[in-house]
Amino acid sequence: MATHTAVRTVYRLSTVSPTPEDMFEALDHEQLDRLGAELHHPEVLGVPAVYLTYGKEDEADTWCAPNARTTGIPVFEPVRRTGALLLLAVAGQVYAVTCGNGYRMVPDALKDKRFGLRFAIRMIDPRHISGAITKALGRPRTDISLVPAGTSVPALGIRDQARVVRHLGGHLDNIPLTRSRHANGRAFTAQGGVGLRLPLGIEPTDLVQDLRTITRVCQDDIPHPELEFVDHIVPVTDTVILARLDAALDRLLGAPPDGRISFSVPLDLHDTYAEATAYRTRIGSTDSFLSDDFDLDYVLTRARIHHSGTRLTALRDGTVTLHRDPSPRSSIPLATTHALDWIQADISLGSRKYCLLDGNWHELGAGYIDSVRDGLRRVFTDTAVYGLPPWPGAATERTYNKAVAKARPDWLFLDGEFINNPLKRTDRVEICDLLTPDGTLILVKQTGSSGTFSHLLGQAQVAVEVLLNSPEARAQFIRRVTRDSGGRIRLADDFTPRRLVLAVRHKSGATLTPDSLFAFSQITLHQTVRDLTARGMSVEVVPVPTTTDATGTTAA
Numbered sequence: 001m002a003t004h005t006a007v008r009t010v011y012r013l014s015t016v017s018p019t020p021e022d023m024f025e026a027l028d029h030e031q032l033d034r035l036g037a038e039l040h041h042p043e044v045l046g047v048p049a050v051y052l053t054y055g056k057e058d059e060a061d062t063w064c065a066p067n068a069r070t071t072g073i074p075v076f077e078p079v080r081r082t083g084a085l086l087l088l089a090v091a092g093q094v095y096a097v098t099c100g101n102g103y104r105m106v107p108d109a110l111k112d113k114r115f116g117l118r119f120a121i122r123m124i125d126p127r128h129i130s131g132a133i134t135k136a137l138g139r140p141r142t143d144i145s146l147v148p149a150g151t152s153v154p155a156l157g158i159r160d161q162a163r164v165v166r167h168l169g170g171h172l173d174n175i176p177l178t179r180s181r182h183a184n185g186r187a188f189t190a191q192g193g194v195g196l197r198l199p200l201g202i203e204p205t206d207l208v209q210d211l212r213t214i215t216r217v218c219q220d221d222i223p224h225p226e227l228e229f230v231d232h233i234v235p236v237t238d239t240v241i242l243a244r245l246d247a248a249l250d251r252l253l254g255a256p257p258d259g260r261i262s263f264s265v266p267l268d269l270h271d272t273y274a275e276a277t278a279y280r281t282r283i284g285s286t287d288s289f290l291s292d293d294f295d296l297d298y299v300l301t302r303a304r305i306h307h308s309g310t311r312l313t314a315l316r317d318g319t320v321t322l323h324r325d326p327s328p329r330s331s332i333p334l335a336t337t338h339a340l341d342w343i344q345a346d347i348s349l350g351s352r353k354y355c356l357l358d359g360n361w362h363e364l365g366a367g368y369i370d371s372v373r374d375g376l377r378r379v380f381t382d383t384a385v386y387g388l389p390p391w392p393g394a395a396t397e398r399t400y401n402k403a404v405a406k407a408r409p410d411w412l413f414l415d416g417e418f419i420n421n422p423l424k425r426t427d428r429v430e431i432c433d434l435l436t437p438d439g440t441l442i443l444v445k446q447t448g449s450s451g452t453f454s455h456l457l458g459q460a461q462v463a464v465e466v467l468l469n470s471p472e473a474r475a476q477f478i479r480r481v482t483r484d485s486g487g488r489i490r491l492a493d494d495f496t497p498r499r500l501v502l503a504v505r506h507k508s509g510a511t512l513t514p515d516s517l518f519a520f521s522q523i524t525l526h527q528t529v530r531d532l533t534a535r536g537m538s539v540e541v542v543p544v545p546t547t548t549d550a551t552g553t554t555a556a
Contacts, residue, residue: 004182004206005199010214011096011106012115018089023050028107034332035083037105042086045204049088052105056081056332062277062325081332090211097200097207108337113194113267113358117168117230118218120192125173126153126226130189133167133270134158135357142166142265153226154533164357165230166267167193173224177213178206194268225378232371235360245354245361246312248347253303253311263296264344267358269322272334276322283318283339294320294342315340316359372526376514379529381501381540386442390547391505397446400505400544401433404444411436412485415444419477422470431463431477437489440499444544448507450518457521457528460500460539464532468496500537505544512543 083101128150178201318339
């Protein structure tokens with residue numbers, strides 16, 4: 001059967017003019033010479049295009065010499081590395097399509113650093129994320145999450161107002177690419193970061209059409225609501241603030257290390273970093289420093305000897321070159337980057353905190369309030385969705401729960417039903433007030449203060465933790481549900497809740513809204529939802545109206 005697509009990596013070169021001459025001139029010709037690249041001029045594509053290929057044979061693989069010393073048996077095994085780079089202009093955009101080691105021919109400075117992510121957050125199914133690389137601003141740690149079978153954004157736990165998503169992979173969500181036309185309904189995946197890796201059409205017309213589709217998606221489509229948070233953390237653009245941050249970092253580079261500058265692998269180099277065994281660093285000198293890993297101390301020492309006002313420039317102009325061969329003088333580099341891209345720095349201007357990452361400044365916490373408010377609006381659900389009756393003004397919680405069970409006879413009344421606390425035998429835990437046939441936990445609360453609302457959130461967290469982590473408590477709850485429902489509701493032996501509903505009535509009779517929720521409770525609810533969704537839970541808040549409430553007032 002004919003193959004219609006091939007998995008390729010594509011970059012967008014947004015600063016390159018869409019002519020064959022300009023595309024070729026934008027490349028690093030010294031690198032092309034080192035690789036022995038051959039230039040071709042494809043005409044069948046029907047668009048401006050430049051095609052380069054190379055095949056380079058190393059004298060011997062890197063393991064030959066050390067293994068000869070270890071075993072006393074000299075073995076010579078040459079390594080041939082090949083690569084292809086196709087530059088083509090589609091819809092006014094220049095794309096670099098690479099195969100094999102062809103990515104080495106694309107200068108890092110030409111790449112649109114958010115191209116792959118821009119596509120991913122619009123087209124990847126947020127319910128089937130297979131991998132993510134994230135960086136917590138202000139903390140020197142990169143988190144890599146891999147879930148081959150795919151999982152949801154909440155379960156992956158990457159939604160955080162202080163976290164930069166650097167790479168995202170997952171199942172594509174209904175996009176008209178060549179692969180879709182020949183997949184017979186089978187899902188396929190894409191990986192998006194600086195570049196975009198996915199199956200692209202092999203035939204000239206198919207490849208060009210796929211790139212047109214990708215262009216349209218990035219320009220016209222809006223991100224999935226569950227993935228739009230990826231775009232919330234963007235670099236600082238205010239020129240006055242940028243100048244102050246650069247000056248502050250220049251001063252910090254001249255002082256003894258205090259932990260505010262740390263090491264961070266550049267955005268697009270995680271795979272290359274794992275492959276490299278030698279690093280050649282050059283800062284403000286014709287001489288270079290050779291090491292077997294990136295040496296932050298050397299970089300800071302070299303920056304410190306420069307005059308005030310020139311240190312940051314020295315790092316921007318300095319380079320770090322990665323090699324696969326531990327004796328790299330004669331080897332072809334894996335990548336060459338700016339030295340500044342390898343450091344993360346934390347700077348404060350007054351009460352505001354900033355972080356340098358991948359050469360760009362970000363403000364920590366800048367989107368926190370908006371993130372809280374957006375999160376609250378998402379979890380509030382109209383009462384009609386669950387058919388909850390209005391709350392009689394004088395009714396107690398137990399009376400109201402009985403009224404709900406009467407109005408929804410398929411739900412199970414569990415108010416006042418307890419199981420043993422696995423952590424303390426003298427205590428008991430109430431899991432929920434009502435249970436739906438599909439295992440949704442419904443907790444009901446009449447509240448007039450942040451204290452009672454926080455108690456509700458605490459009960460919700462305890463209920464989930466107990467059911468997730470205690471086989472004994474889970475078995476007790478399952479038996480209680482089977483008994484009280486007369487066998488009508490039978491939960492699986494390994495039951496874990498997937499949906500939690502908090503039905504809340506304000507004592508004043510006013511309707512609770514995301515904006516009128518108590519200030520302390522807004523942040524507490526935001527944190528609780530984030531914690532529970534990271535465990536695979538869906539959390540909803542349902543404001544319960546009061547029967548006597550005919551004024552449409554809201555809680556203060």
